[in-house]
Amino acid sequence: MSLIEVKNITKRFGHKVVLDNITLAIDEGDIFGLIGPNGAGKSTLINIMTGLWDSDSGEVIIGGYDLKKEPLKVKEQIGLVPQEIALFEGITAYDNLEFFGYLYGLKGKLLKERINEALEVTGLQNKRKEKVNRFSGGMKRRLNIACAILHHPRILIMDEPTVGIDPQSRNHIFKFTRRMNKENNTTVIYTSHYMEEVEMLCNKVFIIDLGQEVAYGDKKSIKSMISNNDRILIEAFDYRREMIQAIKQLPGVNECIEEKGLIKLLADKNSFRLEAVLKVIESHGGKIKSINFEEPSLEEVFLALTGRNLRD
Amino acid sequence: MKLLAFIKTVLKSTLKNLLNQLLIFSVFPLLLGLVIGYFSEDQFVPSAEMPVMKIMIKDEDNSAESNNLIGFLEGQEMKRLVEIREEDAQYIVAIPEGYGQGFLNNRDIPIEIEITDEGFESLGNMLAEIIDKYNEEIYLNYMIQKRIEEKALPEEREGLSQRIYSKIAEVYSHGLIENNIITAKKSLTSYEHFSITFFGYMLFLIMMSLINGEYITREKGVYSRIMAAPITDVQYFNYNLISSYIFVVFFILLYVLTYRIFGLSFTGSLVLLIVIVLIQSLLGTVLATLLSLILRKKASNAILNALITIQIVGGVAYVPLKKIGDGVLARIVEKYSPDALIASTYRSYLIYDGFNSIKIQLMIMAVISLVLYAISLIWVKVRRGEAW
Numbered sequence: 001m002s003l004i005e006v007k008n009i010t011k012r013f014g015h016k017v018v019l020d021n022i023t024l025a026i027d028e029g030d031i032f033g034l035i036g037p038n039g040a041g042k043s044t045l046i047n048i049m050t051g052l053w054d055s056d057s058g059e060v061i062i063g064g065y066d067l068k069k070e071p072l073k074v075k076e077q078i079g080l081v082p083q084e085i086a087l088f089e090g091i092t093a094y095d096n097l098e099f100f101g102y103l104y105g106l107k108g109k110l111l112k113e114r115i116n117e118a119l120e121v122t123g124l125q126n127k128r129k130e131k132v133n134r135f136s137g138g139m140k141r142r143l144n145i146a147c148a149i150l151h152h153p154r155i156l157i158m159d160e161p162t163v164g165i166d167p168q169s170r171n172h173i174f175k176f177t178r179r180m181n182k183e184n185n186t187t188v189i190y191t192s193h194y195m196e197e198v199e200m201l202c203n204k205v206f207i208i209d210l211g212q213e214v215a216y217g218d219k220k221s222i223k224s225m226i227s228n229n230d231r232i233l234i235e236a237f238d239y240r241r242e243m244i245q246a247i248k249q250l251p252g253v254n255e256c257i258e259e260k261g262l263i264k265l266l267a268d269k270n271s272f273r274l275e276a277v278l279k280v281i282e283s284h285g286g287k288i289k290s291i292n293f294e295e296p297s298l299e300e301v302f303l304a305l306t307g308r309n310l311r312d
Numbered sequence: 313m314k315l316l317a318f319i320k321t322v323l324k325s326t327l328k329n330l331l332n333q334l335l336i337f338s339v340f341p342l343l344l345g346l347v348i349g350y351f352s353e354d355q356f357v358p359s360a361e362m363p364v365m366k367i368m369i370k371d372e373d374n375s376a377e378s379n380n381l382i383g384f385l386e387g388q389e390m391k392r393l394v395e396i397r398e399e400d401a402q403y404i405v406a407i408p409e410g411y412g413q414g415f416l417n418n419r420d421i422p423i424e425i426e427i428t429d430e431g432f433e434s435l436g437n438m439l440a441e442i443i444d445k446y447n448e449e450i451y452l453n454y455m456i457q458k459r460i461e462e463k464a465l466p467e468e469r470e471g472l473s474q475r476i477y478s479k480i481a482e483v484y485s486h487g488l489i490e491n492n493i494i495t496a497k498k499s500l501t502s503y504e505h506f507s508i509t510f511f512g513y514m515l516f517l518i519m520m521s522l523i524n525g526e527y528i529t530r531e532k533g534v535y536s537r538i539m540a541a542p543i544t545d546v547q548y549f550n551y552n553l554i555s556s557y558i559f560v561v562f563f564i565l566l567y568v569l570t571y572r573i574f575g576l577s578f579t580g581s582l583v584l585l586i587v588i589v590l591i592q593s594l595l596g597t598v599l600a601t602l603l604s605l606i607l608r609k610k611a612s613n614a615i616l617n618a619l620i621t622i623q624i625v626g627g628v629a630y631v632p633l634k635k636i637g638d639g640v641l642a643r644i645v646e647k648y649s650p651d652a653l654i655a656s657t658y659r660s661y662l663i664y665d666g667f668n669s670i671k672i673q674l675m676i677m678a679v680i681s682l683v684l685y686a687i688s689l690i691w692v693k694v695r696r697g698e699a700w
Binding site: 047050052054072076078082083085086090098099100102103107131147 | 314320325532
């Protein structure tokens, strides 16, 4: 039995279906990536899994408890890192941690120990007595995480934890996530619209778009969904703009996009011919600098499955 | 422990931002009330704690009757109101020649009261009223004496007269003054009036702050985060309400006690004052909580802004309105002001200083609070699990 079972969840806002019959299961110790573009339904699913919103149909079972029947038992097992900086800005980091510690039933010596531990893990020991409104964006993000791990949750839900922060803080969050998973066997649900983050951290992935499942499973099996495609990177220059459109028309080319001087192709292994692409480039005045074949990333998987970029 | 978490956070947050909050909720309304109260001082009938009137008497009659009047004004009971002096007087009482004869001949010889620059018109009117009533009683006395002389037997006249004089003297020395003091006490001083006006203003500001605080909590995701913890919607609602209530009581007590310490307003029974503060704070907190639940940010802010404007305009315009149409407009403003119930409670407290005078208002406030609380609770339960 999985630690988290989400079964046939549907949610509507008025007539709009924002989650359409979503089913997934997460095992203990997984780092589970929930990815999709903005508005795909990630946060709605998180809000339902944490008991904030009710679903219109379906059920959520966490740690053996039905969320609708025993919501408090479920909530005790979860630590939520919201997408927003959900902190009291007018008080200190310590006071914020104390507040959330009390909510999870911590008190006295244990509470103090856990606060110190959370501050240490997130590298904020020296900032404990500072008011949060004086923190940088990265420090706030880290405190946002610290507040979620005080009670040593079995499940840590991190909803877009790296939005708007510097690379140093981002790396700190990656390290922390791996450490929590490795040392405490914490199950992590990590939502993001940065595919590279999920690719790097997660062992299982659920791709969602427009409230529907696009792909679900471990990374390898998801990539195999588009295994008939080769990923070809061509570095070229001096070509005319209409060349991209011409490449797209070639047989076997499933997708062609241009990004920072690189022409990225998703091509069918069976019908694609590289010579045809080289001819089109030459006929548009282009000069080729390099050609590389790569395994598709999750970004490309999303592109292949939905026909659009994740951050469109 | 969860309730403690809410209360501690509100208290810490209040203390850490105390200077700003003091400026907004205490210093600003206090200063406005004090400044406007000071400049409107002579527009208001004074209360029982009114200053003693400094009087100079010019006796141009020098009769037994005029000496009796001076004796009355110098009497023990009048010392609470009047101080007779030879110079630097605020009021000059001129007893004209023929004053005494006027009683015998049934002729009206009016006493003139001149109010100097240092005097107050309202107090001068009160002095004139006291002297008028004294004259009425003296006239009555003469009439009774005349009848006794006409009708009673010579051996009965003296005893009868003595009994009647002593009864009248009793009325002069006690009832007349008390009557005037009670009349005066039924109005507030300018400080008292504006302390109540700006109290309403402050209360609306505090309510606005609570409502906006709740919206920010939701907008910033703090609400979602709290609700992801093992806490029910009803617990959250109640803990939030209790911690907000403490916040409201703190600032309201600060406001009324500041006035009280300076002796300018809220000077009646301390126990009653605290009871009023506790009950009306409950009303304000529950109302603010309900508004934040059922209305969107813009709508609730618009409503509160409108209420503040109506309340403050009504409170400040009260004095000029009082002079129009026998004070009808002022009474309408007083009755229909958004803070009418709370203001009338404080007014009754200031004037009568007794539980009986405010018990109905307190009961109404308590009942309204309970009804609003019940509506809020139902709303929380019905809307549970819905997206805000």
